[in-house]
Amino acid sequence: MASRYDRAITVFSPDGHLFQVEYAQEAVKKGSTAVGIRGTDIVVLGVEKKSVAKLQDERTVRKICALDDHVCMAFAGLTADARVVINRARVECQSHKLTVEDPVTVEYITRFIATLKQRYTQSNGRRPFGISALIVGFDDDGIPRLYQTDPSGTYHAWKANAIGRSAKTVREFLEKNYTEDAIANDNEAIKLAIRALLEVVQSGGKNIELAIIRRNQPLKMFSAKEIELQVTEIEKEKEEAEKKKSKKTT
Amino acid sequence: MAATFFGEVVKAPCRAGTEDQEEEEEGRRETAEDREVRRQLARKREVRLFRRQTKTSLEVSLLEKYPCSKFIIAIGNNAVAFLSSFVMNSGAWEEVGCAKLWNEWCRTTDTTHLSPAKSFCMFYHLKSNPSVVLCQCNCYVAEDQQYQWLEKVFGSCPKKNMQVMILTCRHVTDYKTSESTSSLHSPFLKALKTQNFKEPPCCPLLEQPNIVHDLPAAVLSYCQVWKIPAVLYLCYTDVMKLDLITVEAFRPILSSRSLKGLVKNIPQSTEILKKLMTTNEIQSNIYT
Numbered sequence: 001m002a003s004r005y006d007r008a009i010t011v012f013s014p015d016g017h018l019f020q021v022e023y024a025q026e027a028v029k030k031g032s033t034a035v036g037i038r039g040t041d042i043v044v045l046g047v048e049k050k051s052v053a054k055l056q057d058e059r060t061v062r063k064i065c066a067l068d069d070h071v072c073m074a075f076a077g078l079t080a081d082a083r084v085v086i087n088r089a090r091v092e093c094q095s096h097k098l099t100v101e102d103p104v105t106v107e108y109i110t111r112f113i114a115t116l117k118q119r120y121t122q123s124n125g126r127r128p129f130g131i132s133a134l135i136v137g138f139d140d141d142g143i144p145r146l147y148q149t150d151p152s153g154t155y156h157a158w159k160a161n162a163i164g165r166s167a168k169t170v171r172e173f174l175e176k177n178y179t180e181d182a183i184a185n186d187n188e189a190i191k192l193a194i195r196a197l198l199e200v201v202q203s204g205g206k207n208i209e210l211a212i213i214r215r216n217q218p219l220k221m222f223s224a225k226e227i228e229l230q231v232t233e234i235e236k237e238k239e240e241a242e243k244k245k246s247k248k249t250t
Numbered sequence: 251m252a253a254t255f256f257g258e259v260v261k262a263p264c265r266a267g268t269e270d271q272e273e274e275e276e277g278r279r280e281t282a283e284d285r286e287v288r289r290q291l292a293r294k295r296e297v298r299l300f301r302r303q304t305k306t307s308l309e310v311s312l313l314e315k316y317p318c319s320k321f322i323i324a325i326g327n328n329a330v331a332f333l334s335s336f337v338m339n340s341g342a343w344e345e346v347g348c349a350k351l352w353n354e355w356c357r358t359t360d361t362t363h364l365s366p367a368k369s370f371c372m373f374y375h376l377k378s379n380p381s382v383v384l385c386q387c388n389c390y391v392a393e394d395q396q397y398q399w400l401e402k403v404f405g406s407c408p409k410k411n412m413q414v415m416i417l418t419c420r421h422v423t424d425y426k427t428s429e430s431t432s433s434l435h436s437p438f439l440k441a442l443k444t445q446n447f448k449e450p451p452c453c454p455l456l457e458q459p460n461i462v463h464d465l466p467a468a469v470l471s472y473c474q475v476w477k478i479p480a481v482l483y484l485c486y487t488d489v490m491k492l493d494l495i496t497v498e499a500f501r502p503i504l505s506s507r508s509l510k511g512l513v514k515n516i517p518q519s520t521e522i523l524k525k526l527m528t529t530n531e532i533q534s535n536i537y538t
Contacts (some may be wrong), residue, residue, distance in 0.1 A: 026423075029488055030537040050538055063538055079538040166495065168435060202494050202524065 010124045020128055021121050024077075024151035027130035031076030033164040034063060035174070035196045036134035038146040039189030042214050043136035045074045046193040048164070048200070049207045064211045064221070068093040070137045071106055072211060072219045076164030077131035077151075085129060089113055106137040106145035110155050118153025128152070132163040138215050160192075166200040173199050186214065194230050205231035297351045297391075297398040308347060311405030313412075316346050316375055318383040320508055321414045325465050327492045328485065329417035330386045332500040335523035340514035343374040343384065349399060353392040371399075382512065387465065396468040404472060413447075414473050414480035415508045417500060418466040422486040426460050437487035437499035442470060447479040452502040456484060481508075494527050 013019060032048040047063040066072045067089045075082040092112050096104045104112075113133060121128045128151045135147045148163065149155040160178045162170035173196050183189045194208060201207050208231075210222040222230075252262040280288075300307040308315055324333040349371040371387040391399050422436040441451035442462055456462070462470065466482055473480035483503055487496040504513050513519075 026488070027537070032538065061535075061538065075538070077537060079535055082538065165489070200495075202527075 021152045024128040024130045028077040028132045031164045033166050033200050034074040034076050035162040036146045037160045037189050037193045038144050039183040042186040042189050043144045044189050044193040045211045046197045047074050047209050049209050066219050069218050073133050073135040075131045075133045081129045082131045105139045110135045110147040114149045114153050114155040142215050169200055170196050297395050299349050299402040301347050312403045314405045319381040319412050321383050323385040323416045325387045325418040328419045328496045331526050332497045336519040337512050339522050342377040344377050346375050347373045355390040391465045400472050408476050416466050416482040419485045422488045425486045437485050437496045440484050443481040444474040446477050447481050452506050
């Protein structure tokens with residue numbers, strides 16, 4: 001049945017599906033996991049680093065990109081599509097600043113990206129963008145924001161979310177562990193993001209990349225050492241928790 | 251023969267297709283060249299079973315030459331990776347044969363120099379217990395070759411006192427369910443067994459209307475017909491290439507009776523699996 005309705009993007013199937021959009025969502029699942037957490041005074045983006053070929057320059061393989069000084073995004077899916085979307089978003093951020101003399105709000109740039117994506121689900125001859133994005137940042141009012149967009153052009157605000165491969169596992173972990181205590185301070189929010197990623201990243205801290213934005217501060221990318229430190233702390237805490245558990249049972 | 255209104259006699263077309271058929275088929279008759287092409291194609295697609303070291307072909311079927319009580323078959327790269335890291339690392343395995351075949355899905359047209367990983371089915375038995383035979387099949391066995399494969403491996407009269415376990419993967423989009431597909435937790439395992447397999451399987455059974463395809467289906471049907479206890483573990487995954495999470499989805503099988511005693515050193519297995527992943531990773535920059 002699907003084969004008759006998935007050739008052209010502009011065709012609905014009899015039961016209301018836009019198959020190309022649904023297939024684009026499958027393309028997103030082929031990208032590695034990205035997780036976003038909205039804390040009280042911090043927003044955190046964590047991604048599973050893709051393994052880089054020996055001769056490849058690591059700096060050119062980035063999943064976390066700044067759109068402006070106060071907004072950044074992580075994506076999962078087709079690399080080339082992401083590059084196009086990011087470029088358009090960056091231009092829009094500057095254009096907005098020049099026109100209205102104010103930096104974009106996180107919601108504005110998310111809406112811009114989502115509208116761009118939706119346009120590509122409605123014109124013939126074009127396929128949808130095969131990426132989902134997590135957009136984080138602080139608005140002028142000092143409130144932290146996290147939004148997620150998907151290939152269909154929808155966007156929603158989230159307290160914490162994950163995209164890409166094994167996103168479901170990470171989301172379930174977040175649903176269980178995202179509590180007021182867990183985001184009580186900045187360090188706890190960072191640890192929560194790393195713990196969520198460690199659920200699905202096999203080789204531990206080496207394959208994790210982390211970025212944070214604090215209120216009125218620019219984007220900060222964590223170095224491998226800093227991530228390793230956090231991972232060691234998390235492992236220690238895990239061991240202690242397990243010891244306590246086994247003591248309780250005996 | 252029929253008479254028209256004007257009295258002329260005409261040949262009526264005969265739907266039974268008796269006398270006229272010979273004349274019509276003259277145009278469609280096979281030439282010698284057609285026959286030769288067909289013969290060559292059949293020879294090219296023949297499934298050959300032989301001992302890799304000596305390169306001599308096996309005169310009898312593999313399981314007649316190496317009778318076994320346990321036969322474990324892994325079909326597809328994820329199932330093969332699972333057996334390689336969890337079963338084959340604990341114990342010394344000796345190669346007893348391989349099945350060489352070619353079809354249109356093979357990436358090379360040269361039938362004499364097929365690479366082992368891509369177009370062979372490798373057969374091993376445990377040195378310490380030769381009644382355990384393992385098969386690793388990474389190639390695609392076409393429909394017309396499946397019967398040949400079964401005959402060359404099982405023979406025409408297989409013994410019923412063996413137990414067969416088949417491991418394979420399928421893309422989750424082939425899984426039919428009334429639930430929403432976004433709620434599916436892939437990868438997940440489903441089982442299908444023959445009537446004579448009495449043990450409880452390690453995961454839920456495959457529900458209707460889902461069906462099994464290709465070589466795993468052929469082997470399972472064969473076992474059902476010959477009343478051999480057999481179970482198929484099918485992993486539905488959204489990543490068909492070699493993937494750690496998909497391979498790990500086969501873990502519940504480690505507790506089955508068929509694999510009892512064959513699986514040791516599980517932490518070591520995880521390390522071997524990780525190494526397999528890194529060496530096999532194709533550097534594709536399409537998805538990030």
